Amino acid sequence: MSLPTEPIGSIPRPPALLAGLADHAAGRIGRDTLDALYDDAVRDTIARFEALGSPVVTDGEQRKPSFATYPLDGLGGLAPDGVVIPFADGHIRQLPKLTRGPFRYAARSESYLRAAQRHAKVPVKQAVIAPSALSLLYPADGIDGYDQAAFLDDLADEAEADIRGALAAGAHRVQLDFTEGRLSIKLDPSKGVLDSFVALNNRVLDRFTPEERARIGVHTCPGGDQDSTHSADIDYAELLPSLFALHAGVFYVQLASEPDPDKVLATIAAQVRPEQQVFVGVTDPVDPVVETPEQVRDRVLRAAEYLPPDRLGTCDDCGFAPFGDDVSTSRETAWAKVRARVEGTALAAERLGV
Template identity: 50%
Template sequence: MEKITIPTEPIGSIPRPKELIIAQRNYRYGTMTYDRLCDYYTRAIQTTIQQFETTGSSVITDGEQTKPSFLTYPIFILFNEYYTFSADCFSLKFADGHQRLLPRLIKAPFRYALYAHTYIDIAKQMTQLPIKQAVITPSALSMVYPKATIRGYSHEQFLNDLTNECEKDIRLCLESGAYCVQLDFTEARFSLKIDPSGQLLKDFVQLNNQVLDRFTFQEQRRLGVHVCPGGDQDCYHSFEVDYLEVLPSLFKLHVSNFYLQITSETNRERIFLCIREHMKSWHRIFIGVINPIDPRVESAKEVCDQILEAVKYIPIEQLGTTDDCGFSPFDDDESTSRQMAFDKIQARIDGTHMAEKQLMMNR
């Protein structure tokens, strides 16, 4: 009898060590050199990879230890020269009232200062395990220049530069040997708060597909998309938006892997029914079985039970498991400890193996 294997993968970010957060703060205040900060970065990446390996995870990330955030890493070092923060900036507003701002472009042309393959190049020197890399979507970055405000730089020119840079970011990750490249599409659910008609979400999907269509079908099999209601400082930015209004549009994206927040939903059956209706035969559905903002560590049995529920709707050969969201998508988020994050990851892995054994017995 053929063995049942359910792939399980992290989303990306892991809380940074306290000493790294302090070092970053000291660097910003001018009391630490960049070379010294890099020493802290290196140690954080090494420790994160070692802890991933200890869990038995077959696919890992670098924990995004050197990303300022999942959202701004390509343009972060250009902030002072190319961007400004003002009242009209795009803002992710969270349930507790705090905000995360995306700056506004004030100098053309739009360009990346850093590509995500650099994270892979460093991480693969420290591990033999497959490395997954998260990148930001073009739709998210499109909000730095929603309309033409720079003389001689049209919105069409901006979108062309944006799609070129996003394609390059993904392609360089593939060329660097990424096992999978995951597009973080947290603005999908949030877009329906801004525009309940759904037109903005359609525009976002169309823009993302303009980039994804530059890749072959075989390349798209190594691409995925992650969507969630946004987790930061133990709260969400768009949990109140009905998931069923998002999922049909999500499955129009030209990727093969879908990393979906599930476990925090109160009525999972209706979500699974929607997934079953819209998924294609070449899709892999990674269901979230861990809630990163829940202060309780899930048990392996709870994870197993969620998987057994999911296989009633999703074929086993198309099923995978993941976490609902990254554990620290912004570098200053200390709401979850590193130990808590890895305890939850361990529960996901153990629970997935438990489900594999149970499903084999059921056969």
């Protein structure tokens, strides 16, 4: 297939793993048993991706507690009452709050990548959380003896190490999850927060060479959790100019769920820089209806009216279960949508003659 296609990241956890997580939390099974369940889930996830013909795979984030908080897994110095993220259906997610410094990652993405590579026969990509998201851990009233500037210095160092470790371990690409970009405009229409997010992310990205940045991507979507979103009501045109100001080589842009894809594609075409490649979302994880390969094909062909095929790829709009406890989408529905994306992209490539 000459049109590349990649998953975004998470796949719903299998029932055995979900039951094991509950049993471990209740003290009914030990860590060794849970680790074996994790490994089984990763092995099965990669095998299913490969059986569907996916040219690039992920571990489905089976081991992560969530796409956003994996660096905090096991970290002390946190309080539970951090930033609240409200979703359109009324439910919330809440980040923890840092209570002391210095800030250090307790877990790095390289460990997930190496565990996945043991099972994969095709390239593996690795999703990481953008430093801008973790900047929200710092409390508004500050931390005695650890000012925000010192925290951001530490955060930039830790984020760089997380990305660099995955690149050095052989990740096909490292994808920064930047769902807070669109949300920031909802919380601050002046875009001051968005500007600070872009500046922080570029502070990290600028530490990499142009060749390395060609393997670093940024994913944007309006959030996806329990079949709801947190910022789909924000006009994409408000975000996209700032998005493409990020110094990354690849962008994964949610599009399948957009009501006016032509408007979004025209904005992308006007903003994307010559060295940047765009993967457009062609399946919607929030929608329980499974797309057909022909629907995917037509979405790709529409995108090709705005972007040249040699700079175009496809992806899912977002992960299918970015938070470990999200069971709103079944594992089988996710695989059906992955199949449609892979097959539909191939149909579009054939139609485009590439």
